[in-house]
Amino acid sequence: MSPSLLIEYGLDAVSAVLMITGAVFVLAGAIGMMRLPDFYTRMHAAGVTDTLGAELIVIGLMFQSGWSLVTVKLALLGLFVFLTSPTATHATANAAYKAGLKPLLTRFRPGGDDQNGSPL
Amino acid sequence: MGRRLVYGFVLTVVLAVLWLALSGMWSNLLITALGAASVAVSVYMTIRMGVLDGESVPFANLIRFGRYWGWLGGEIFKANIAVVRLALAPNLNIKPVLTRVAADHGSDLARTTFANSITLTPGTVTVEVEPNGFLVHALDESFADQEAFRDMERRAVRASDGEAPA
Numbered sequence: 001m002s003p004s005l006l007i008e009y010g011l012d013a014v015s016a017v018l019m020i021t022g023a024v025f026v027l028a029g030a031i032g033m034m035r036l037p038d039f040y041t042r043m044h045a046a047g048v049t050d051t052l053g054a055e056l057i058v059i060g061l062m063f064q065s066g067w068s069l070v071t072v073k074l075a076l077l078g079l080f081v082f083l084t085s086p087t088a089t090h091a092t093a094n095a096a097y098k099a100g101l102k103p104l105l106t107r108f109r110p111g112g113d114d115q116n117g118s119p120l
Numbered sequence: 121m122g123r124r125l126v127y128g129f130v131l132t133v134v135l136a137v138l139w140l141a142l143s144g145m146w147s148n149l150l151i152t153a154l155g156a157a158s159v160a161v162s163v164y165m166t167i168r169m170g171v172l173d174g175e176s177v178p179f180a181n182l183i184r185f186g187r188y189w190g191w192l193g194g195e196i197f198k199a200n201i202a203v204v205r206l207a208l209a210p211n212l213n214i215k216p217v218l219t220r221v222a223a224d225h226g227s228d229l230a231r232t233t234f235a236n237s238i239t240l241t242p243g244t245v246t247v248e249v250e251p252n253g254f255l256v257h258a259l260d261e262s263f264a265d266q267e268a269f270r271d272m273e274r275r276a277v278r279a280s281d282g283e284a285p286a
Contacts, residue, residue, distance in 0.1 A: 032207030086239035111211035
């Protein structure tokens with residue numbers, strides 16, 4: 001196997017690992033959105049999707065595109081997501097708070113005190 | 121005046137590089153000329169709106185911000201793992217809290233950086249901005265660690281203003 005082919009396979013492997021990990025975090029964020037009790041707590045789960053999930057997928061794609069203009073565009077995309085997503089999250093949270101939506105502030109433990117974990 | 125000239129020059133260069141990178145149109149004379157025109161209009165509007173200053177052209181602190189973002193990226197990674205562990209635990213057990221975080225150091229840019237960093241870190245979201253602090257919603261009381269917020273504020277102020285808070 002020639003060295004250049006080896007590098008190509010290596011890059012593919014790194015990129016695949018990054019994108020799969022990103023997809024797992026997106027999925028975890030989605031499941032969290034379903035399971036958590038109220039608007040504010042669900043927002044935290046959505047935060048997983050648009051930070052680590054989105055960034056890992058963008059970085060994985062950068063490994064696919066190699067040294068090209070596409071990589072520069074992906075890097076800019078990652079930077080803009082990084083800068084704008086907290087602003088959007090804050091705007092949503094602030095709107096809900098101003099509209100008078102009260103956050104749940106008591107301990108949420110639907111499974112009771114069962115330490116072994118109960119099936120949902 | 122001299123400083124604004126430098127800001128105008130830097131903004132022009134940055135916009136030109138951004139346009140070239142995003143369009144990839146290096147050789148077609150007409151399209152490149154249109155790109156140059158759009159850069160000129162953007163710079164002209166920035167001057168006309170009177171926002172040509174260190175806040176709209178924040179490239180002098182790029183290295184300091186880069187270092188801060190590197191640290192923040194690490195924190196975001198750790199917080200993501202913590203949130204996923206809480207949200208996917210077979211037996212959900214969380215205690216959401218609203219907490220006040222003092223933020224009275226540094227410039228507006230430093231406060232914005234701090235508030236955005238709190239929101240960007242999963243598990244904590246800035247809900248309301250008050251005159252000398254933020255109202256922060258945390259997914260679990262373990263995320264509302266005041267000492268960690270102080271550390272983040274120190275770093276945000278250092279990255280934005282170039283000096284540690286008094």
